[in-house]
Amino acid sequence: MKILIIEDEVKTLQLIKQGLEEQQWEVDIAYDGSMGFQLATRQAYALIISDIILPMLNGLELCKKLRQAGIDTPILLLTALGTTDDKITGLDAGADDYLCKPFEFKELMARVRALTRRMGSIVHTNLLKIADLEMDLDTKTVVRAGKEISLTAKEFTLLEYFIRHQGRVISKVELAEKIWDVTFDTGTNVIEVYMNFLRKKIDKDFEPKLLHTQIGMGYVLKIVS
Amino acid sequence: MKILIIEDEVKTLQLIKQGLEEQQWEVDIAYDGSMGFQLATRQAYALIISDIILPMLNGLELCKKLRQAGIDTPILLLTALGTTDDKITGLDAGADDYLCKPFEFKELMARVRALTRRMGSIVHTNLLKIADLEMDLDTKTVVRAGKEISLTAKEFTLLEYFIRHQGRVISKVELAEKIWDVTFDTGTNVIEVYMNFLRKKIDKDFEPKLLHTQIGMGYVLKIVS
DNA sequence: TCTCACATTAAATTTACCTTAAAAACGGAC
């Protein structure tokens, strides 16, 4: 699950984004309120972190509009406006927490943990990983270097087998048995065709390459050759 | 629904109690941590407001014990310990918010409103949501974008399963087991027919579409593909 | 340079799913 940051000040944005990514969160970014609204209504986030002073639509109006639209994602407002009345306005607009700049980074992270804890249990469950390639068995999605990659059922099963046995050279006979469920030589080249499909999708536009051929032996999924 | 205050300093206690009662809250009181724990585990509160420095069992230990006991009532810690590290310790112990004394009373009230907002709606109505689609389990009604949608029993059960597992790709085998209670392949296409029924009712006249097919894998209920 | 194992592409085939209609089962009302 992802976190959405809405902030027009690039330095603050980068700081938060980096910190969240270190905690294994996926992060989306918006530079103004209306862009933030678009994103927040189009997909489900675990948390929205928003500045109050924003172009287009300010953080308070954003809160209200999201709540009106039925979005109940936790919202953390982050701003330089530090009076008690500002905080009250923010919280009553529908925000769940309010943190004043300048804030200590570790406090922000603790508040993020507190706000996402409830969601957290449903999060990051069935994930398989190698390098920057992630496979989510629940949502059946594959992401490499942050880009979502769409796989067919057979491609998915095949890649799953490779990730579960990463580093091991897997023979074509083994693949035929485990993925295609045939135990005799059918004289086909499906496996080669499918390895080609997979490579086009998960390796072609990325580095380092993960799928390697060991001529006469089989294929391996591993980092570096 | 009630709020529980755990505080040994009588003056602060009275101040908060009175303020909450003016907002029509019923208030229970505990003067030490273990009494607070007893009360919190014996009935459901909308919110627990606790000091950290308490006789018997301090506020942090109380938080941890309550979370371990499976109590997920929102907890607001209220204390004189004001460093960032104190806040982090509190939030990571399982608290939802942390306010330092001396605090302005109206900020406390705003934070109480923020923390109880969710509970207020979740508790007395038993409803499931995704995007602008709402399902009320008590009245067995479904509403999308404000329009009431009438579903048959099987359609309702099916949609409920999807909403409870939103984001997850659900295979036809799983649906057959969980909704139709068959564990073997009956060679039927009921599921496809029912997906068609559901789509006609909840997706046909609305945007964005929520039910998506992942060929060879199953179906997902989610916002955007 | 020749061979073999694998890569690549396009075309053929098959499967999974959608849609519609009609049949069967169910549930009140009488």
Next chain:
DNA sequence: GTCCGTTTTTAAGGTAAATTTAATGTGAGA
């Protein structure tokens, strides 16, 4: 019980996408 409306299931035809086949290209090793 019978009738009738509703819900659930079966069945059949159509379609797009996934899978497989087949034909050709390429590169490493003898």
